[in-house]
Amino acid sequence: MNYGNLFKYWRTVLVVAEMSLRTQFSDAFVLFAIVFQPMIIAILALFMLRDKGGDYAMFVVIGSGLTGLWSSLLFVSGNSINVERWTGTLESLVGMPTPFDVIVFGKNLANVFQSLLSMVVSYALAAALFGYSLTLTQPLLFFATLLISMFAFICFGLTIAPVFVMYRSIQQWQNAMEFPVYILCGFLFPIALLPDWTTPVSYLLPPYWAAIALHGTSTADMPFPQIAFSWGMMILFSIVDLVIASQLFRIMLYKARVDATLDVD
Amino acid sequence: MNTIIKNTRLFWQGTLLSYRALFAWLRPVTYMASKIIMPLAQMFFFVFLGTYASGGKNASFFVIGNAIQITSISGIFGVTMSVGGDRDAGTLPYLFGTPANRFMIFFGRAFMHVIDGAIGVVIALTWGVLLMGLDLSRTDMPALGLTILITTFSTCGLGLLMGCLSLLTANVMFVNNFVYFSLLIFSGANVAIESLPAWMQVVSNILPLTRGIAASRALVGGASLNDILPLLITELGIGLIYGFVGYVLFAWFETQAKQRGTLETV
Numbered sequence: 424m425n426y427g428n429l430f431k432y433w434r435t436v437l438v439v440a441e442m443s444l445r446t447q448f449s450d451a452f453v454l455f456a457i458v459f460q461p462m463i464i465a466i467l468a469l470f471m472l473r474d475k476g477g478d479y480a481m482f483v484v485i486g487s488g489l490t491g492l493w494s495s496l497l498f499v500s501g502n503s504i505n506v507e508r509w510t511g512t513l514e515s516l517v518g519m520p521t522p523f524d525v526i527v528f529g530k531n532l533a534n535v536f537q538s539l540l541s542m543v544v545s546y547a548l549a550a551a552l553f554g555y556s557l558t559l560t561q562p563l564l565f566f567a568t569l570l571i572s573m574f575a576f577i578c579f580g581l582t583i584a585p586v587f588v589m590y591r592s593i594q595q596w597q598n599a600m601e602f603p604v605y606i607l608c609g610f611l612f613p614i615a616l617l618p619d620w621t622t623p624v625s626y627l628l629p630p631y632w633a634a635i636a637l638h639g640t641s642t643a644d645m646p647f648p649q650i651a652f653s654w655g656m657m658i659l660f661s662i663v664d665l666v667i668a669s670q671l672f673r674i675m676l677y678k679a680r681v682d683a684t685l686d687v688d
Numbered sequence: 689m690n691t692i693i694k695n696t697r698l699f700w701q702g703t704l705l706s707y708r709a710l711f712a713w714l715r716p717v718t719y720m721a722s723k724i725i726m727p728l729a730q731m732f733f734f735v736f737l738g739t740y741a742s743g744g745k746n747a748s749f750f751v752i753g754n755a756i757q758i759t760s761i762s763g764i765f766g767v768t769m770s771v772g773g774d775r776d777a778g779t780l781p782y783l784f785g786t787p788a789n790r791f792m793i794f795f796g797r798a799f800m801h802v803i804d805g806a807i808g809v810v811i812a813l814t815w816g817v818l819l820m821g822l823d824l825s826r827t828d829m830p831a832l833g834l835t836i837l838i839t840t841f842s843t844c845g846l847g848l849l850m851g852c853l854s855l856l857t858a859n860v861m862f863v864n865n866f867v868y869f870s871l872l873i874f875s876g877a878n879v880a881i882e883s884l885p886a887w888m889q890v891v892s893n894i895l896p897l898t899r900g901i902a903a904s905r906a907l908v909g910g911a912s913l914n915d916i917l918p919l920l921i922t923e924l925g926i927g928l929i930y931g932f933v934g935y936v937l938f939a940w941f942e943t944q945a946k947q948r949g950t951l952e953t954v
Contacts, residue, residue, distance in 0.1 A: 451861070455866065466873055467873055470879045471741040474741065599726045603729045616736050616739070
C-alpha cells in the first residue's frame, strides 16, 4: 500500500466513502449490525448492570457502541472486497487506474464512521428510555480518543478484508470472531474477570486499547499518561496494520493480475 | 396404510434432504465455527457480563439461560433457512407443483433442527459444567433432557412461522436476527422476567424459550419433573401454536402465490 496515495486520491476516498454510506444505509444487515444489535445489547446490559448505579449507563453506552463498531468492522469491512467479488465488480476495480487500496480505505472509512451511530443510538436509548443523565467526564480527550480509535479500526479493517478474500478458510471463522473480541477487549466488563492467559491476547487487539481509552475518558478521570499510552498503542498497531495490509494488498493484486485466481472459489 | 407410509417417507426424506442441503455448502470447520464456537462465545460473553453485574454470584443463572437460548440458533436460523431456502434456490414452484402432503413437507423442515438444537444445548451445558462451575449434581437428568427437547421443539415452532415470513419478505435475515437477539432479553436468559417492565413480561409469556429456561433452572436447582410439568406443557403448547400459525401462513402463501403469480417476486 502506497500511503501517499491516500493524500493524492483524497477526493476518491471521500467519494467512495459517500457512495458506501448511501449503499449501506439501505442494507438491512448493516443497519442491524450498527443499530439494532448494539441497541439490544445496550438494553440487556442496562438491565443487567442497573444495580451498579447510573454511573454504569455511560459505560454501557460506550461498550455497546464498541460492539457495533467491531461487528460492523468484522462483517462489513471484512467483506468490503468480497462483496465486490460477489457482485462481479472486483476485476473492474482491480483493473482501473485508481489504486485499489484507496477504494478499500474509503469503504472502511465510511463503515467505521457510520458505526459511530451505534454509540449515538445507545446514548439516546439510555437517556430516553432509562432516564439516565449522561455526561462525558473528559469530553475533549474522549473525542480525540474517538478519532484515533476510528483510524485504528480503519487500519485493522484494511488487514482483515484482503485476508478474508484470499484465505477463505479463515473467513469461515468470521461468525465465530464476533463475541470473542467483545470478551477479550473488555467492551462491557473488565478483562480482569478472564483467565490470566487471555490478557496478552487482549493487548494485541487494537479494539482493546480503544475500549480502555474510551471508557477511561467517558466514565472515569483517567490520568493523561494512561490515555496517551492507549493512544500510542493504537497508533503503533495502526502502523503495523498498514504495513501488513500493504503486503496483503500486494499479494492480492498479484493473484488478480498474474494468477487471475482472485475470483475463483 | 399406503398413504401413511408415503407421508412418513415424505416427511423423513424432506427432513434429511433439507437439512443436508442447508449445510451442503459448509465444511466441518464452518459448521463448527457457526454452530459450536459462535454460540459458546456468545454464552461466555453474557455469562461474564452477568457475573460482573451480580458481583460474581449467580453464574449458573446465566449459564443455564444462555445454554438453553442456544437452541434458537437452530430453531430460528436453521428452520427459517430450510423453509425459505426453496425460494432462494428456485425450487419453490416445483415444490408447490407436487401433490405432496404440505403438512409433512412443512413440519419435516424443522425435525432435524430440533435434534441439532438440542445437541447444541447439551454441548453448551457441558462447557458450563467444565468451565463455568455449573453444578448438575441435584439435577433430574432425564427431565432436563425432556425439557431441552421440548424447548427446542417450541423454538422451532417459532422458526417455522419465521420461515413463512421469509417467503413474504426479502429482509428475512434482518427479522431473524432481530427476533434472535430479542429472545436474549425477553426469554429471561439474562434478566429475571420479574424484573422486566409489565409489558415486557407479557411479551415474554407468549414466546417460546421462556418457560423452558425457567424449567431448566428449576431442575438444576433440584426440582422434580412433576414440579415443572405445567411449564413444559405450556411450552409445548406455545410451540404447537406457532407451528400451526406458520403452517396456515404457508398454506395461505401457496394459495396467494398461485392465484396472483407472485411465487418468487417478493
